[in-house]
Amino acid sequence: MNLLVKNIRIIDPLQNIDEVTNLYVSQKKIAAIGTPPPAKFNAETTIDGTGKLLFPGLVDLQARLAEPGSYYKGSIATETKAAVAGGITTICCPPDTNPVNDCQAVTELIKRRARQAATAFVLPIGAITQGLEGKLLANMVSLKKAGCIALSQANQPIQNSLILKNAMAYAACNNITVMLRCEDQQLKNDGVAHSGAVSSHLGLAEISSSAETVALARDLILVAETGVKAHFSLISTAKSVEMIGEAKKQGLPITCDVAIAQLHLTEYDVMEFNSLFNTTPPLRSKDDKEALRIGLKTGVIDAIVSDHTPLNRDDKLLPFGESKPGISSLETLLSLALKLVEEGVLDLLSAIQKLTQNPAKIIGINKGSLTIGNPADFCIYNPDHDWVLDRTKLVSAGDNSAFDGWQFTGKVEATYFQGRLVYGD
Amino acid sequence: MRLSKPNIQLNAQGKLHHFLTLEGLKHTHLTEILDVAQTFIDPATGEINKVDSLHGKAIMNLFFEPSTRTLTTFEIAEKRLSADVVNLNIETSSTKKGETLLDTLWNLEAMLADMFVVRHNESGAAHFIAKHVAPQVHVINAGDGQHAHPTQAMLDMFTIRKHKKDIFDLKVAIIGDIQHSRVVRSQIQALSILEAREIRVIGPTTLMPSNPDALGVHVYHDIEQGLDGVDVIINVRLQNERMQSALLPSEKEFFNLYGLTKERLKFAKADAIVMHPGPINRGVEIDSEVADGEQSVILEQVTYGIAVRMAVIKTIFDNAQALKK
Known part of the structure; x- marks a missing residue:
């Protein structure tokens, strides 16, 4: 099927495109961008994009799709629908499923379910250790062969430094990318909130910034020693930005991401003990939020992720410290990232770059850009559509958004996956 | 602190409907x-x-x-x-x-x-x-x-008022485990709302909140300096768990550093009162001579x-x- 989207402002950071022009799709792939149509192109469908924007489909390095696991929190089918409603067409899902994605069978199950849903491209991330227990290595190469794009420990970082070093060395010689979240469990000490003004007031068990930075310091040293290709996930402190910036300057080939919520929320949002603001890592201080924003601007932080975690209501209907951490955030990733543009933190091209080109490059896939021959994954965005988020109306099976009642300017109007309309009308 | 949200413990007339915390009350x-x-x-x-x-x-x-x-x-x-x-x-x-x-x-x-x-x-x-x-x-x-623990803090304020008439203008020192104590958090809020002149907290850093400034208190690591010229001394219970998590070496060392003894009491004003929300650990945070002494109001509480x-x-x-x- 041939599709023409005309007179639309196309943004493609990889090709440095920001202009009002036409997009041609043929055979599920990008055929051309420009004013004259490619040879022998007859559009069967034409969309007039006047006044709208067109972005490459977003690449999300971390979103939980609730499967395998409990069905009442959603499924790959429901969550990929939520993803495309937010303009995301490629999703990496962490291994903390139930059962854990530490063997080929689970990886294959995830891929099969994603193919059946046929709504977005799902790339599983396998576990580094069996059962994520941090003790015995998972069959890392088998996982890679089965289709895992990288390996990680999700939110259960390896505590034993020797095991971590061995895992990194083994991954390095097999050319496997590891995604590391840095958290020292002993320093975390069962804490539930950032150690700062709010935890001092509320008497919530504290997680100091050093719980992240002590682990990060260790991990940086081991990455340098083993030469593994490492990506740091969900950094949350000002000091982490500084340390990663310094390591990059010294030539360490590392990348990192930040969860979108950390760029908009702080410890003060916890003030009413609202469990919707319970996250891992915890919402940090205002200074941390500012440093993360600056880190994005300077390029220390490469990508923004949703860290989507759909939960059922009972998981949040508990006192703060007993509730499950996590935010349902596929549908707000793009809108919240573009709020950073409104607030002057990023220009439009860089914001889209952190959601498309950069994450695609980190995992080495030909997605996140409108290069000719790439799969036709893109979204059409109406910048004048004002809306208010009502968390009970989310597409995701998890209604645990922390942005209920927020006002947004601009909304995804349609999303195309492999040239096919998967969201919008 | 950002407390602009409606206080859920107040009704439409701004009166108490629940009693959950002293934070945000007038x-x-x-x-x-x-x-x-x-x-x-x-x-x-x-x-x-x-x-x-x-x-x-x-x-x-x-x-x-x-x-x-x-x-x-x-x-x-x-x-x-x-x-x-x-x-x-x-x-x-x-x-x-x-x-x-x-x-x-x-x-x-x-x-x-x-x-x-x-x-x-x-x-x-x-x-x-x-x-x-x-x-x-x-x-x-x-x-x-x-x-x-707002009702405990209120009974402490009641006790202070019984002895000191008005809380305004008083210097109050709280000794011990500040970080892990719900009683102390509420006491600090009550004292702030009632405009006590100065609120001091005395103890080692390991028992202090990570952000004492946010609570509006002055931290003292030296008990004699901390007690100097105060009107009210509040002792709080030291729990055994604190030793297990390496926040303190031993009860003995804590008593040596921060135990309220007759000698140390002399640094406070002569008419200072001694309070404790109980249960008390004699010989850990307070000496029996002080707990049962003239300045103690522990049982009245x-x-x-x-x-x-x-x-x-x-x-x-x-x-x-x-x-x-």
């Missing part, structure tokens, strides 16, 4: 309770007489954590107000059988409770319960995790606890009544 909310408490104490005998105020009201004491003193004084206070009282020991109840906290609550609510008095080991548990009970049901926080809790309960029901009219 001077008048506190003085009203202290004044009402005073009316329950017989000026001649100093005893607390039974009144008929809450005839027909059902109060459930929901204790998810063991307590003797707080539970008993609440029960006495409720009975002196002529309410029907049910004590629920959660050890023997359904949350152990997998029922969620909310299901337990809704069941009890269906039994027509008018008020829950709640103690729970999670900070914020009382807020959580208050958010989910029916609008006509009241919640009093009898201690939640390390967050707040317990008696006043009944009057103050009566006042909190009655004020809440009166406010609800006033709202109906």
